[in-house]
Amino acid sequence: MTVITETTAASVELRAAKIPGAVGIIADHYWFVIDKGGDSHRQRWEVWQHKNVGGQSWYYLHKNLKECESGVGNGPSRVEYRWRGAKAANLIRVIEASPEQYPHLGLYRYWPGPNSNTYVQWILDQAKITEIPGPSAIGKDYLGIMGSKLTRQGILISTPVIGVDFVWGNYVTFQLATLPFGWTFKPFRLVYPGLRWQQNENR
Template sequence: MTGITEKTAASVELRAARIPGIVGIIADHYWFVIDKGGEEKVKQRWEVWQNKDAGGQSWHYLHKNLKDWQSGVGNGPSRLEYCWYGLEAQSLIEAIETSPSQYPYVPCYRYWPGPNSNTYVQWVLDQARITEIPGPSAIGKDYLGLIGSKVSRQGLLFSTPVVGAAFSRGKYVIFQLMTLPFGWSMKPFRLLYPGLRLQQNKNR
């Protein structure tokens, strides 16, 4: 019964859609969708957008409900990559709702190397201590400035705009060239490369 209660109380989705133009071959735009449950079933969409104060409720480049929760961004429909429930969803909701005052790049946006929409998504996941990561098409998620490193529950990361590397024992090994990922994941074994879309759709 506890599991049923948790799953009906709240959920957070991670959704993605192809970016318009030729860049959409390898790159996606990611965002979060919050559903707090209850009778109203109102869903909130949170994302960093390329234009400042473009609509909905906004804090510079960070937007809430700029678009419909499942709408793409001009190059086809969106897809569900992950969905979390229970305590993980609550941790994500807290990180997302406090992000207007806590996300360090609210007044800054760059397509490349970042910070961009995918930088924001990865930052929220780090704040909530979530181990899942967006797929290879989330270009910009590993932006840490001109040079940076971090150790998290997701693994080890060294990142620069030119070269980088990410490692998680038993999960993946990734090398980055100009922020583009090349490597492999385990369980199941899979080569990772720019443009690979992983229809992970993992419910937690």
């Protein structure tokens, strides 16, 4: 068993791929890939739309259901973030504990959630990672019929109908039926459904 510390040569990738069909124009499926370094095998962790369908599974949560880099039927996957060092170590601890701790193991809804992207954002929140999936991660902000949470220097208020996500000096988005519209400040760019972040490595 590989013991993960802040100095271990480990990494965690956040990967995404377009969802099949027309919805893939604006929506992606997200998952994590763990690499503990050394002789250990890479691991793919994700929530899938059907439960207990392969790999190692806990209802809708799956480990190694598919190859780490494989898309989901609408083109190749991409790396949105890659973390190393302390962030990777913390993410690995949270991901590996998620079969006992993720609150939506037995529930999946394409819209408004919880779905695969809800799981990804939950992991990031638990690991206190400030980077967020891009606007194509529909469902990442699912907080039930009405919910709110404090974020880094900001707040998220979310419902299936309307919501707002604000981080001071970073971005502001308004959600209509969970679809985001807004802008980021540094760099300035418009945020809209289907926008994909550029690959962002070495966090």
